[in-house]
Amino acid sequence: MRKVADRTIIEQLKQQIEKLQGNQVHAAEQPSQIGLGIMENAFPGNVFAKGAIHELISNSAEEATCTSGFISVVLGKLMPNTGYCLWISTVPRRRIFPTALKGFGIDPERILFVDAGKTKDTLWAIEEALKCDALVAVVGEITELTFNDSRRLQLAVEKSHVTGFIHRFKPKTENAVACVSRWKVSPITSSLSDVPGVGFSRWDVQLLKVRNGKTGKWQVQWCPNGLEYIAPEQIIIQEIDERQIG
Amino acid sequence: MSRRIAVIWFPHLVTDRLLRKQPELKTQPFVLVMTERGRRIVKAVSIIAQEKGIHVNMVLADCKSLLPELIVLDYDETEPKKLLTALAEWCIRYSPFVSIDLPDVLILDISGCTHLWGGEENYLEDIHKKFTAFGYTVRSAIADTIGTAWAVCHFGNNASIIDTGNEIKALSTLPAAALRLEPAIIDKLDKLGLKTIGSFMMMPSTALKRRFGQSVLKRIAQALGEEMEITDPVEPVTPFQERLPSLEPIRTAEGIEIAIKNLLQMLCERLQREMKGLRKCTLTCYRIDGVIVKTEIGTSKPSRNTLHLFKLFENKISQIEPDLGIELFVMDAPVVEELQSSQDALWTVSGKDESVIAELLDRLSGKTGVQAIHRYLPAEHYWPEHSFKEAISLSEKPSTEWRTDLPRPLHILPAPELIEVSVPIPDYPPLLFRYKGTIHNVKKADGPERIEQEWWLQQGLYRDYYCVEDEHGSRYWLFRSGDYDSGNVKWFMHGFFT
Numbered sequence: 251m252r253k254v255a256d257r258t259i260i261e262q263l264k265q266q267i268e269k270l271q272g273n274q275v276h277a278a279e280q281p282s283q284i285g286l287g288i289m290e291n292a293f294p295g296n297v298f299a300k301g302a303i304h305e306l307i308s309n310s311a312e313e314a315t316c317t318s319g320f321i322s323v324v325l326g327k328l329m330p331n332t333g334y335c336l337w338i339s340t341v342p343r344r345r346i347f348p349t350a351l352k353g354f355g356i357d358p359e360r361i362l363f364v365d366a367g368k369t370k371d372t373l374w375a376i377e378e379a380l381k382c383d384a385l386v387a388v389v390g391e392i393t394e395l396t397f398n399d400s401r402r403l404q405l406a407v408e409k410s411h412v413t414g415f416i417h418r419f420k421p422k423t424e425n426a427v428a429c430v431s432r433w434k435v436s437p438i439t440s441s442l443s444d445v446p447g448v449g450f451s452r453w454d455v456q457l458l459k460v461r462n463g464k465t466g467k468w469q470v471q472w473c474p475n476g477l478e479y480i481a482p483e484q485i486i487i488q489e490i491d492e493r494q495i496g
Numbered sequence: 497m498s499r500r501i502a503v504i505w506f507p508h509l510v511t512d513r514l515l516r517k518q519p520e521l522k523t524q525p526f527v528l529v530m531t532e533r534g535r536r537i538v539k540a541v542s543i544i545a546q547e548k549g550i551h552v553n554m555v556l557a558d559c560k561s562l563l564p565e566l567i568v569l570d571y572d573e574t575e576p577k578k579l580l581t582a583l584a585e586w587c588i589r590y591s592p593f594v595s596i597d598l599p600d601v602l603i604l605d606i607s608g609c610t611h612l613w614g615g616e617e618n619y620l621e622d623i624h625k626k627f628t629a630f631g632y633t634v635r636s637a638i639a640d641t642i643g644t645a646w647a648v649c650h651f652g653n654n655a656s657i658i659d660t661g662n663e664i665k666a667l668s669t670l671p672a673a674a675l676r677l678e679p680a681i682i683d684k685l686d687k688l689g690l691k692t693i694g695s696f697m698m699m700p701s702t703a704l705k706r707r708f709g710q711s712v713l714k715r716i717a718q719a720l721g722e723e724m725e726i727t728d729p730v731e732p733v734t735p736f737q738e739r740l741p742s743l744e745p746i747r748t749a750e751g752i753e754i755a756i757k758n759l760l761q762m763l764c765e766r767l768q769r770e771m772k773g774l775r776k777c778t779l780t781c782y783r784i785d786g787v788i789v790k791t792e793i794g795t796s797k798p799s800r801n802t803l804h805l806f807k808l809f810e811n812k813i814s815q816i817e818p819d820l821g822i823e824l825f826v827m828d829a830p831v832v833e834e835l836q837s838s839q840d841a842l843w844t845v846s847g848k849d850e851s852v853i854a855e856l857l858d859r860l861s862g863k864t865g866v867q868a869i870h871r872y873l874p875a876e877h878y879w880p881e882h883s884f885k886e887a888i889s890l891s892e893k894p895s896t897e898w899r900t901d902l903p904r905p906l907h908i909l910p911a912p913e914l915i916e917v918s919v920p921i922p923d924y925p926p927l928l929f930r931y932k933g934t935i936h937n938v939k940k941a942d943g944p945e946r947i948e949q950e951w952w953l954q955q956g957l958y959r960d961y962y963c964v965e966d967e968h969g970s971r972y973w974l975f976r977s978g979d980y981d982s983g984n985v986k987w988f989m990h991g992f993f994t
Contacts, residue, residue, distance in 0.1 A: 312970035319994030352898035384852035439969035
């Protein structure tokens with residue numbers, strides 16, 4: 251009996267802490283899973299954190315592409331039919347090919363690309379965009395993000411409930427920031443049973459940090475049916491002697 | 497008081513305009529031509545060329561044989577209308593009712609206007625003087641009706657004034673063509689020996705109608721004032737402009753803020769009345785030391801929201817230097833567009849969202865520039881760089897579907913980058929390639945997907961695209977440009993797959 255009481259007290263305290271951290275859930279908004287599968291269990295309440303800032307780090311052009319792919323998949327889940335998203339990048343970095351976005355379940359015309367000039371302007375633009383509650387999500391592509399800047403962004407989304415993705419490409423240090431999570435997405439060898447050729451996109455998705463949740467590591471495949479998890483035994487690091495050409 | 501009409505005819509409207517722009521052509525014969533059914537037809541002739549026997553509707557080849565040194569320029573069909581409208585707007589100083597009659601006539605309703613110039617003679621003289629100074633050849637006439645004035649202007653003495661009641665006398669000696677009849681009827685009249693208007697004007701109307709149709713009767717009645725002729729006057733465009741003179745010179749940011757707010761209020765009220773929204777707005781501040789300070793804002797969607805527009809100006813206030821003080825603020829909206837009044841009802845939530853986003857974009861573009869914001873729509877092209885196009889506005893809908901049947905990389909390089917490859921046999925994907933100093937061993941490959949140049953857009957070599965995966969699982973989009981037969985083969989990296 252004592253233990254049960256303790257547990258409820260701890261639960262209450264946890265909720266209070268969540269509130270203090272600005273993660274309170276809207277009363278009108280019933281939190282429900284957005285359709286990412288078991289990955290969502292890593293978050294508190296087993297629901298992907300909407301209305302928060304997620305940080306993604308990539309260290310090479312290949313990783314950056316997979317990270318963009320992963321962001322696109324989540325965006326596709328967040329704005330299935332309506333809504334707009336702002337994709338803000340520092341000038342020379344934006345490489346998104348709009349035509350390919352459709353393959354990730356988003357209408358490319360619902361994404362507005364902004365090429366802000368310097369890092370300072372980009373951060374300003376991201377903050378302004380995050381304050382606009384008419385948007386569903388904001389993707390920011392930058393290199394460096396200080397703790398103070400990340401705090402500003404977090405404060406902006408606490409009011410507007412816009413979901414933010416900060417994609418950091420080759421940051422100097424992986425410094426601590428006030429985002430709810432930190433992801434790393436990298437490519438892994440695709441596999442097609444029987445037929446030669448390149449298979450569906452496969453990624454190694456690592457959730458390195460998550461506030462009040464459990465970190466995790468998954469191997470997923472993006473195919474026309476949606477996101478599929480690859481069971482560990484299925485991952486065969488193939489030693490291919492002959493090249494497969496299709 | 498009877499109606500008085502002035503008709504101004506520009507016999508060389510287009511060529512006079514060209515001479516105004518290019519005075520060096522003055523001493524040379526030139527023609528303006530347009531292609532009609534495969535032939536180059538002369539549409540306008542300069543005075544010098546006309547003297548050499550070239551006239552409108554001649555074929556260019558004939559003109560060239562007559563006059564080899566003839567200069568040939570292109571004719572723009574819309575030019576006469578644009579020119580006449582501009583001239584008509586200018587002529588509003590002479591009369592509030594100015595209408596245009598294509599291709600080269602202005603009709604002015606001058607009832608009660610001429611006394612300001614001291615009579616009709618002086619009035620016409622002034623018009624002639626002004627237009628001649630501009631370089632236009634003009635002929636004009638004043639009469640009670642458009643028909644008579646037109647006839648006298650084209651076929652009578654220049655600058656003649658026909659008094660009330662003298663129409664029949666003035667018309668009777670003029671040729672039948674002066675009645676603005678169709679060429680077929682004129683030919684018929686000519687064949688019958690009815691060369692002047694006087695020779696058939698008094699014939700019984702039943703006979704005229706039977707032989708030449710209703711139009712002859714109508715034109716005679718119009719010329720004599722028995723039938724009213726209605727014209728469509730040009731409406732002068734009042735610019736969207738508001739002025740705010742200040743009692744004392746304004747020197748503070750607060751003062752400027754108040755001025756902007758007041759001006760926006762006035763401007764937006766008018767926009768609201770006319771169901772319009774502004775796309776561009778300039779604020780001109782006249783300082784007491786004679787310096788003019790200008791700032792400009794632009795919006796991505798037509799807007800008449802005072803608060804939003806003020807926010808856009810707010811960022812610019814710091815750039816306005818009041819110095820000794822500003823005595824006059826002028827706000828212009830040079831670009832306005834139609835904007836239906838919005839309805840803030842439940843079912844237009846998405847529309848409201850859109851306007852909120854548009855306002856956000858305005859704020860962003862105020863800092864980064866409009867060219868920094870892009871929205872893409874599908875375009876029907878296979879060539880990857882052409883497969884999407886920029887949308888002009890937030891509400892523009894895609895006209896075609898996005899294609900998803902072919903593999904396309906999520907990240908694309910701004911320009912393809914040259915790579916070094918090792919290929920076993922032609923038309924095979926590479927065994928390995930070197931990109932930015934790193935060697936990638938190709939383990940899996942798909943392709944080739946050949947994309948040909950769109951010859952109507954650009955020339956060049958086709959591309960054979962391969963989608964390859966290296967030993968680390970990274971997937972790339974490579975292409976070979978050109979074929980091995982030509983010996984001019986290059987490989988490029990174009991994108992990264994997820």
